[in-house]
Amino acid sequence: MTNYFETKRIEVRYDRVLAVSNVSIHMQEGETIALIGANGSGKTSTLRAITGLTAISAGEIWFDGRRIDKMPSDAIVQAGVTMVPEGRHVFPLMSVKDNLLMGAFLRRDKAAVQETMQRVFTLFPRLKERLNQAAGTMSGGEQQMMVIGRALMAKPRLLILDEPSLGVAPLFVQEIARAIVNINKNEKVSVILVEQNSRMALRISTRAYVMSIGRVVVNDQSRRLLLDDRVQKAYLGEELQPIEDVGEGDDKGKLD
Amino acid sequence: MGQVLINGLYSGVQYALIALGLTLIFSLMNVMNFAHGQLYVLGGFVTYYVYGVLGLPFVVALLAAGITLAVVGLLFDILFFRKVLARSARDESTMLLATGTALLLDSLFIIFFGEKHRGVPTVISGVMRISNNIFLPYSRVLIIIISVAVIVFFILFMKYTRCGRGLRAMAQDREAAKLMGVNVDRYSMFGWALAAMLAGLAGAMLVSVSGVNSGLGTWLSIKAFIMVMIGGAGVISGAIIGGLMLGILESFGSSFLPGNQYLAIFIALIIFLAIRPRGLLGRQ
Numbered sequence: 001m002t003n004y005f006e007t008k009r010i011e012v013r014y015d016r017v018l019a020v021s022n023v024s025i026h027m028q029e030g031e032t033i034a035l036i037g038a039n040g041s042g043k044t045s046t047l048r049a050i051t052g053l054t055a056i057s058a059g060e061i062w063f064d065g066r067r068i069d070k071m072p073s074d075a076i077v078q079a080g081v082t083m084v085p086e087g088r089h090v091f092p093l094m095s096v097k098d099n100l101l102m103g104a105f106l107r108r109d110k111a112a113v114q115e116t117m118q119r120v121f122t123l124f125p126r127l128k129e130r131l132n133q134a135a136g137t138m139s140g141g142e143q144q145m146m147v148i149g150r151a152l153m154a155k156p157r158l159l160i161l162d163e164p165s166l167g168v169a170p171l172f173v174q175e176i177a178r179a180i181v182n183i184n185k186n187e188k189v190s191v192i193l194v195e196q197n198s199r200m201a202l203r204i205s206t207r208a209y210v211m212s213i214g215r216v217v218v219n220d221q222s223r224r225l226l227l228d229d230r231v232q233k234a235y236l237g238e239e240l241q242p243i244e245d246v247g248e249g250d251d252k253g254k255l256d
Numbered sequence: 257m258g259q260v261l262i263n264g265l266y267s268g269v270q271y272a273l274i275a276l277g278l279t280l281i282f283s284l285m286n287v288m289n290f291a292h293g294q295l296y297v298l299g300g301f302v303t304y305y306v307y308g309v310l311g312l313p314f315v316v317a318l319l320a321a322g323i324t325l326a327v328v329g330l331l332f333d334i335l336f337f338r339k340v341l342a343r344s345a346r347d348e349s350t351m352l353l354a355t356g357t358a359l360l361l362d363s364l365f366i367i368f369f370g371e372k373h374r375g376v377p378t379v380i381s382g383v384m385r386i387s388n389n390i391f392l393p394y395s396r397v398l399i400i401i402i403s404v405a406v407i408v409f410f411i412l413f414m415k416y417t418r419c420g421r422g423l424r425a426m427a428q429d430r431e432a433a434k435l436m437g438v439n440v441d442r443y444s445m446f447g448w449a450l451a452a453m454l455a456g457l458a459g460a461m462l463v464s465v466s467g468v469n470s471g472l473g474t475w476l477s478i479k480a481f482i483m484v485m486i487g488g489a490g491v492i493s494g495a496i497i498g499g500l501m502l503g504i505l506e507s508f509g510s511s512f513l514p515g516n517q518y519l520a521i522f523i524a525l526i527i528f529l530a531i532r533p534r535g536l537l538g539r540q
Contacts, residue, residue, distance in 0.1 A: 051435060077437035089432035091425050093539075102425050105418070106437040154437065 003062070004029040004190060005158055010059030010069070012045045019045040021214045023059075025192075027207075029157075032184045032191040034201035034222060037211035037235060043194045044086055046211070047162050050192075051083045052076045063158060078106050082156035086163045086194075088147045092136025096127055096146055099135045103153030113153070119187070120149040123179055141172030148179060158190045159183065165197045173197070177204055202226040210235050258390045260511050261504065266396050268503025269403035273458040274476065275483040275495035276410060277451035283427040283490035284447040287337060287350045291358035293476030295452045298361070299325050299459025300468030301369050307464070308376035318402070318460050325456025329448040332357065338444070358473060365470035375467035399461045406457055407496060414492065423447055427490065482525060488538025497536060 003026040012020035020042040027033045035043050048054040050061055052073035061069035068076050082103075091099050100120065104113040121128040124145040130138060135146060144164055151159055161180065165173045181204050184191050195201035202208055202222040210218035210225070212235050218225065225231050274296055281289045299321040307317035340353050380394040414420035426433040426443050434440055462468065479502060487498025505524075509517025529535075 053431065053434065072439070073434045074437040074439045077435070083435055085432060085435060089429050089435075091428040091432065093428055094421075094424060098421055098424075101418075102421060102433070102436045105422060105425075150436075 002065070003027065004031075004064060005192075006062045007046070007050065008060040008062070010046070010049055010056045010061060012042075012049050012054055013057045014045075014054075019214055020049065023211075023214075023216050025209055025216070027190060027192070030184070030188060030190055031207070032180070032193060032205045034198075034205035034208035035192060035194045035211060036196070036198040036201055036208055039196065040213075041211040041235075042214040043211055044162060045214075047083060047160055047192075047194060050076075050160065051081065074106065077154055077156075080155075080157035081160065082151045082154045082158070083160040084147050084151045084162060084164060086166065088140075088143045088167075090135040090138075090143050090147060093134055095132050096135055096138075097131045099146060099150050100127070100153050103150035104155075106154065112155075116153055116155060120152055123152070123182060124149050139169070140167045141169050141176075144168050144172065144176060145179070148176070148183075152183065152187070152189075156189060158192065160192045160194070162194045163196060164193070165195060165200055173200060180204055198232075199226070258387065260507050262386065262390060262392055264504030264507030265500065266392070266400055266503070267506060268500035269400050269407070270458050270461055270499075271479065271483055271503050272407055272496045272499030273403055273454050274480045275487065275499040276407065276492065277454035278480045279484050279487075279490055279492065279495040280423075280447060280451045280454075282484070284423065285337065285341070285350075285444060286347070287341075288347070288354060288481075289451075290351065290354040290477050291332075291361055291473070292451075292455055292480050293478070294358050294361035294365070294473035295325055295328065295455035296459040296462070296476050297365060297468060297470065297473045298328065299456030300463035300472075301365070301374070301459075302456070303460040303463045304374045304376055304468060308374065314379045314464065318457065321456040321460035322453045325459075326449040326453040328456075329450070329452025330445055332452065333445045333448040337448070338441070358477065362470065362473055365473070369470050371470060373467050373469040374463070376464055379464050395465055399465065402461060403458070406454070410454070411492065419446070423450075482521070485525065485529060485535055488535030491535075491537045491539065494535055494537040 006026040007024055009022050009024050010020060011018070011022065023042070023046055025035070035046065037043055045054065049056045052071055056069055060067060063079060063081055066079060068079060068081065071079070091102060094102070100117055104116065107113050126142060127146055127149055130142065135143065138146065148161070148164065164176050164180070168176065177200055180191060180193065183189050193201050193205055202225055205222045208220065208222045208225050209216045210231060217235060218231055274292065278289060278292045281287050302321040302324045303317040306312050306320045307314050336353055336357060337350060340349050378395045380398055382394045384392045384394055384397055386392055414424060422433065422438045422443055425436065426438055426440055430440060459468065483498035483502045484495060486501050487494030487496070505521050506517060509520050513520050
């Protein structure tokens with residue numbers, strides 16, 4: 001069976017430093033897979049390669065029967081692969097509405113874009129209340145919801161989320177996890193989830209790849225990894241710290 | 257007093273056009289374009305030839321200046337800035353490149369246009385009488401109207417069109433813009449064309465009143481930087497306010513401290529920047 005999405009032994013170098021080596025990941029349509037591992041294990045570099053932000057120095061990347069590793073990032077978005085980058089990267093001075101519209105930058109059908117926006121509001125009702133607020137003034141959790149919404153505006157078939165729980169209050173992490181499951185199940189979007197918060201990622205994915213120093217070291221069913229003490233200890237750090245809220249707090253949103 | 261203010265506003269709206277172009281390039285590309293004044297001078301010369309020498313209507317000259325400069329802006333990006341930015345992200349590299357480009361243009365102007373100060377016949381004659389002692393020639397009224405129209409058009413374009421949204425997104429977060437599908441190379445080119453076009457239109461209008469000569473470029477680049485420093489770099493409203501303020505300061509300076517107006521402006525600027533280094537509306 002051919003894979004819906006696949007990286008074949010890809011390698012990423014920054015000058016002479018090898019960041020990712022021999023990484024092969026594959027998934028079927030409709031799956032949610034997780035990519036976990038400690039800081040600096042090569043997760044983000046892998047994603048940058050998939051989305052065309054960084055060129056790969058060896059290997060191939062395929063999506064839905066097309067080879068995408070030579071494509072520029074805008075063609076990859078057009079092909080149906082959209083990423084929510086680590087650290088959110090909102091357009092801080094633009095309104096929530098304009099941020100969402102940026103997500104639909106390559107879509108010309110205005111009516112269809114409006115329809116997608118309504119679906120995003122159903123998923124994250126909070127965004128509708130904040131529509132005219134400058135995105136940079138929202139809390140970390142709200143910004144995270146907005147950038148997920150922004151990515152959905154492109155109507156992706158494969159959604160890649162890089163550390164969606166980073167810098168987000170625990171209450172929001174639950175909401176975001178629910179939203180990801182919802183997107184996968186109801187919107188029929190395949191998902192690649194990258195997390196340091198491995199517990200959350202393993203709970204909502206079917207399979208997971210554990211990365212360490214630029215390589216995939218373990219590749220198994222998520223529920224089995226969740227129970228595997230050795231994996232937890234060896235690659236993910238002894239204890240899983242509860243995530244801290246480094247967001248700006250809710251009151252910040254009341255500035256406007 | 258009213259006359260001085262009116263004169264200041266007249267220069268100010270044109271300055272705002274120049275400052276807009278400079279701030280656009282700065283926010284999109286993080287490039288300090290020291291050759292921006294030269295683009296303005298080129299716009300002036302295009303108008304001189306099309307309107308003054310060939311005798312075609314002023315509107316045609318205005319369009320010719322805008323289009324020529326848009327093309328020059330494109331070439332700036334393709335031939336110079338894109339190549340250097342691809343190799344070096346350091347600010348000094350593009351600053352040196354911009355300075356070199358300014359010198360190149362200055363020399364080309366001397367070779368092709370000569371050293372003479374060139375003027376053109378007035379576009380409209382007559383003087384508008386605003387009150388008993390405030391007068392404004394119609395040629396200047398026309399320039400104010402065109403400048404304001406271009407500024408309004410530019411703001412609406414940036415705010416409400418898909419293309420403007422793409423440019424704003426790119427200025428705020430280049431990588432995120434890429435992830436949304438913005439072709440940043442194409443939009444950089446477009447940004448350069450737009451910025452150069454604004455400078456060219458301003459130059460075209462200036463020549464119709466004050467004339468133009470090959471040596472004006474550097475001085476205008478410096479003025480443009482003063483405006484952007486007053487208003488705050490990378491902010492559209494800052495560029496407009498900076499332009500208007502410099503126009504008014506200049507006008508008051510030349511009537512109260514004739515000959516020394518820029519001495520006063522520079523001293524004031526140094527004190528102002530010591531207190532507020534990011535300018536009136538600048539960020540962070």
